[in-house]
Amino acid sequence: MVDPALPTPSSPVVHRGDVAGVGRRHNPSLVAGALLVALVVVVALVSFVWTPYAPSRVDTSSRLLGLSAEHWLGTDKFGRDVASQIMVGARTTIFVGVIAVGVAAVVGVPLGVLAAMGPRWLGQLVMRTSDLVLAFPALLLAIMFGAVYGSSTLTAMVAIGIATIPSFARVTRAGALQVLSREYVLAARVAGRRRLAIAVRHVLPNVSSLVIVQVSVSFAIAVLAEAALSFLGLGTPLTTPSWGRMLQESQELLSVAPRLAVVPGVAIAVAVLGFNLLGDGLRDRYDPKLERAS
């Protein structure tokens, strides 16, 4: 699993005066990532309207069936249709991801801007606190929440959200510091702009690309975290299908039906891969070098 707070590896490009920009490269990451993410989102949306079977429909006569025309991905030990479960599980994945990453961004980005623009001690405080939060990974927080309040989708989302705040705060702060060192911010001050206006009109738009990349990457991490939580039984309740739990249920049947592990496993991998590729692709696209005249 990837730590949400780690700076995401980038491939910065140096712009040398005499060397011309080589021109737009193709961006397969962006395309592939976008496609995979779109796939997951579409499946999740479709599941609201239609699934081959009701995912919780138990049919003891059709237990552990393999791939077939009636059951595209077979059935599990209770005779439930795997494909339907996967589709509804996509809902959970997306939902938890959206809320968790949303919360983290809404809290983390302003914190990061504050840390960069405010008094020095505030910046230090924010950074040290986020270091501390990093010592409590999402899973640990979820376990703690679960111990106190009982596990549920809500505790999962809150835990993942809190654990993701530091990465947004850091990325935003780093970006904001860079922006603040630019001469156009000085020019804005000479023009009479106040700090809040500078934050909103200059800093935020110029860190937005960094934040978007971070959203994509954090989403990938959130998917992994949710899957792990469901696997441990600390996430969504039994009644809600979830890829992680499907994996956990499959473990006892590995000798008989490994398919039951592979299918949700592939689903998780596809979602995570999609968001990671999307993040990489977006990062390549927003490389500042490409914004300059050569």
Place this chain on the structure above:
Amino acid sequence: MLLRVLVRAGVLAASLAVSSVVVFGFLAALPGDPARVALGVNATEESVAALRTEFGLDRSLGDQYVDWVGGMITGDPGRSYVSKAEIGPQLADRMQVTLWLVASATLIAVIIALPAGTLMAVRHGRRSGLLLAGLSQLGVAVPAFLAGILLITLFAVRLRWLPSGGWTPPVEDPAMFLRQLTLPALALGVVQGAVLSRYVRSAVIDVLREDYLRTARAKGLTSLRALWRHGLRNAMVPVVTVLGLQLATLLIGAVVVERVFVVPGLGKLLLDAVANRDLLLVQAVVMVLVVAVLVVNFVVDLLYAVLDPRLRHG
């Protein structure tokens, strides 16, 4: 340099203090009475009261906190309300197991990541580099527990080469110990290796673009030798950071992997404690994990100054 050490030590102490308050406060916020919870619904009033007195739960929160912290520091975290067993020895026992797992996983991760990441960087844009990059993306996308399950399916169920779980202490039966360690360590290590390799790649690419590498080549070093002599040491700085930060993730990954392979480590202890509502135990294990992460990060921080002379002189 000394100043740096002192400041960092101060930060560490403060972090430890704040974390302990958070962990304690968190679980103290549990609605309901831990004693009653431990004894169950049918407990009599007297037995509940007796338990409370026995474990000092009738004192103020502040007192309980101080006791607890004192206990943790001196290595005696007390006894669990639920099992009545001493927590200390349990922790020590399980810690060893998790340590083995985490250490071997880290080793595997580093062995994979350093050459793979460097290769990806040196050959980036070319076919071999792209292939490796694709593999690493795949590795990142697979959570450790999934990797574990897949490994079990292949090596334990199908091929029957390795056991699907369990644990034997190394002193008892080294061969069995190694066999049982292999799959969980691989599950954790390969996935971490994929993640780490991307950071190595990024660090090496950054270094390859540095001006001083160009100077080195202008001196007469081939690009590979220039990278080896000048680049790698400077590339290690971000990589070491990442290793340190990844410890938290690794520990958590271990928690899950221990469930998959039924390994009796800290992770299993923690999850069982949560299931049993054994709060003191949960508290203790969480604290141990957090302390481990904070201490390792402190050490990593000091390591920087060794690697980067600019930090030594300020």
Place this chain on the structure above:
Amino acid sequence: MTTVLTVDGLSVHAGSTTLVDDLGLQIRRGERVGLIGESGSGKTLTALGILGLLPEGLAATGTVRLAGVEPELVGASERQLADVRGRQMAMVFQEPMTALNPSMRVGAQVAEAITIHGARTDREARRTAVELLGQVRLPDPAALARAYPHQLSGGQRQRVVLAIALANDPALLICDEPSTALDVTVQAQVLDLVVSGVEARSAALLFITHDLAVVATVCERVLVMYGGRLVEAGTVHDVLTAPRHPYTRGLLAASDLERVDERGRLMTIPGSVPPAGQFPAGCVFRNRCPRATAECETVPPWSGRDRDSGFACFHPYGADEPLPGPVAPRSPVAAIADDLEDTARGGAVVSVRDVHRTYRRPRTSLRGRPPVVHALRGMDLEVGAGERVGIVGESGSGKSTLLRLVAGLEQPTSGQISVLGQAVSGQREPQLRFLRENLQLVFQDPMSSLDPRMRVRDIVAEPLVTQRHRRPAERVREVLEAVGLDHSAADRYPHQFSGGQRQRISIARALAPDPRILVADEPVSALDVSLRAQVLNLINDLVDRFALTLVFVSHDLAVVRHLCERVVVVHEGVVVESGPTDRIYAAPEHPYTRQLVGAIPTLRRALAGHDAPRPEV
């Protein structure tokens, strides 16, 4: 004389874009040849191509032959090239701050250059390294050898790089703008070391720069590049006194800040350098050339017998055609007060009195106090209405700090600053409204002074927003026109403009609120010579037209001399000398000013002596 380097038909491509086209040159033993060009000319790529150090994605074709080395270098294997580099052929790059490995001691890096080529043992190499550091006149070489790069200044680091380059007595030394990133006084020293270094070894020198005066000081022969092609070559004397190619002519005229036309404006080359890959087919200069005809659509042939001298042009100037424009020493019309008190009586618009500014840096060690930086130590300055004052200083002199204080961006530690009679120091932002309306700033870096996410019209209108101007759109159009930009520019984004155009947008923004005082912080330092002349002309016009008071900060005395009637020389946080520009230039009194004026390489001086006397170090 034996030929050391022969280059034939060298071309550098990035995919289908040609960045260097058919370059040929030869250098003999002991010769010092300059390669002149602006950005986009391909001069750095030429050097990298010769060394085989082109960045990824770029490939070279052609032949490069180094005497005594087989095979020829283009297309040689990495190992063969590595063998030659640092031994027979060495290079000094432009950026001293990043050229050295930060985690390796300086002496070790020099010693490595020796041991790579197997010449000596480790111990001998270390000893030789210390000797070399002494040869480049670094103080206490033995101790310095144990230092890390971050403990050295830029000038010192560049000397170390030079020591590395000269370590194995190369037959050819290539220098790419080795002193451009350094202060003027340091620059002179480094150039001196380069020349003495190659002379001592009878090595050949290929010196790449955009600065004509530097090339004239250092080199005997010169090659001129534009758009990746060689457009002219010859001796320094021939090319720089009687250039034949229209580009060389334009470049020479534009570089000379004392050369003005009838209206007192600098000579410029129309248009600007096109981005890479967008140079016209045929003669690369034809879209900016006053003499271009249909004939120029084919590549002009080289006029000379060899690449040592000649030009590539269908319509060259004659060898005795004079350069355009008279050479007029600047004599401003305004009446000048010789001492500060007079100006003050007249009503200073900017008044700086005994201003100190100190910065506290964070603690680096346990004992002792945290280090303190004294940026300004008692600065006094008065600027009268309508004056054009230049502030000249090197890095660390405090000139940028002074600007920030005057512009109300920071507060002085002590002292008073007032603008237009109102206090600026000790005031909080709400009280500085008057300042924002009357004083605006133009910045140095055209790349970072415009918000890349904003359209030009929003950028230019920004000062108007805070002052609640009634009709900002109209005003934006007005100022864009005043700086010579089409009003379609308002809808575009900064990255769609060239560096010179961006600087114009910057100026337009500064003019938008109709300020009385224009403060410019090195506005032309980051621009090519031809653009510099255009922007300076523009500033001149605007200051005249709008009757502005101009405070112009620069490290370049020549630029200040052209634009300002009074100059203030700043060094280590205080004013060391001030007075009319002509006098300061011609007869500086303060030793630092003397050093500064003496260190600036000027074309005239260099050509006059040709072997100009070395500036005193």
